[in-house]
Amino acid sequence: MSGYLAGIIAILSINIIFAYGIFLAVASGQLNLGGVGFQAVGAYAAGLLSASLGLPVALTLLAGAVVAGLVGVALAFPILRTRGVYLVLATFAFAEVVAGIILNTDALGGAMGMSVPGYVEWQIPMIGAILVALLVFYLMATRFGLTLRAIHDDEDVSELMGVSIRNVKVAAFGLGAALAGLSGAFYAHNFGYIEAQSFNALVSIYVLLYVLLGGTQTAWGPLVGAAFFTLLPEVLREVLPALKDFFITLFGGVPDGSRPDESWRFVILGVLAVGFMAIRPEGLVTRTMVERLTFRRPSSRFKEVTE
């Protein structure tokens, strides 16, 4: 397999795992805009254990997930008292604090970054992504998934029905943090080098957009969203120069063969975000759409409130 394709599959798998981490929080109605903080914790935990103690990759991957999950649970208790805007700001602030601490800790390489031994090929992140996807699909089919949905749709009614809001929220947030940490550990081992600058606030924004544009009602959403937006730049890499030449010829110019600016793909992501929120705010994949595509009858006789 060519190195290019292998690279794409690896980054796709990492993004899918990361998106599922954010999905679990968002599915319970908590907008997590600090995903990159948990990813960085996982990446640095795996990198540090691997570089200083020489632990095998299997253990460091696990450690990345566990450490990020513990940080997530520790943060979830105080943070979940806050709601709405406060929660968004608190998660965002958390990611910034993590980045600041990494930049100022010499043991983590500071601004220089840190090289991580124990390279993993694209197959291992791919297997990881498949397992994570299966896990989340299973979770969403259990009672836990049902309570997530209930809390997402109406917190007060779920509480009346006897759902322990706080436990479910903490569990969803912590598990999501663990998955984000796992994606960070995969990232560290696949790239072999980590630096604080690659865990910046924009990454949190991107991954939250993947999840919300993919759709938060079913576990298909993050899969579709992450895959679409990871592969889109690769497709655009080929299509954009051709489009540019086309427009230049259309207006009577001569194509100069130069490549268009890389920033265009982020403009496209932004336009899609605005367009989706205006036309289809529940995301690309919705529950009714999945039911229709699988020829299942709607799960209840009542019309879905969220549609």
Place this chain on the structure above:
Amino acid sequence: MLFLQQLVNSLMLGSVYVTVAVAFTLTIGILNFLNFTIPTLFMLAGMVGWALSYWGIPFGLSGPLPWPLALAMGIVAAIVVSLIVERFTFRYLKTKYGDSTEHAIPLVSSLGFLLIVENLVRIGYGTEARRFEGPDANMTMDVGGILIRIPQLVSLIITILIVIGLVQMMKRSRIGRGLRAIAENPDAANILGIDTKRIVPVVFMLTGMLCGLAGALFAVNYGEVAPMMGEDIGAKAIAGMVIGGLGSIWGAVLGGLCVGLLELMTVHFFGADTVQIVVWGALLIVLIAYPKGLLGHHSIGKGKL
């Protein structure tokens, strides 16, 4: 004396944060909406102002413009973009989606606009920082041994006047009363005859004006603009807003000045690298321990986004 000089410096630094923090707090207080395009509007005003004073109006319509005119047009650009943002974030928000992330819709749209505007500016003007040829930023005044830069002093005075004007407008004018009614309860305001559709754009106009003004003052004071200049200021303005209390204009003023002070003290005692930890750490602690902030109201931003 050195401490007093630092205090004056932090007051000057804080005045840039104050204007942006007031823009944040206005949208949250009235519309319950965390507007992520605010740092971008700030940057846009500075960059457009720079481009007009360096190149002039595009397509060769004019030569380089004098800097006050260029900055004024930069502010107008920020207001126009802010109104476009309003068109696509707020008017689509109807209560037909009954789940708890429904209020995330404008927030996510504003993230989309953040990506669009910032990257369009990168494509149009390049990514590097540019020198802005304004008045001499180093004109200083000696007051009892403390050096004060005149452009910074003028910025501080403009900021204070703007905030006072804004508070008076909110208090006394018809529009201000309407906005406060919407902040209290949008549905009741609607029933009582306030035309929400027509009055909400005012918030976005004010936002664009405040951010544009802050960007113009920044360009004059620091003599440099860059496509990334909004991120740092935006972060500190958010911190200032939270410390002062969400939704309170005077809180944002106080919080912005606090952040300026906090930043300079951190640089003074620990070095510039730790500013990020201290500012965001303070924000996180305030959010968890005392979410009301210094002057905030308890109910804002609670249930909704």
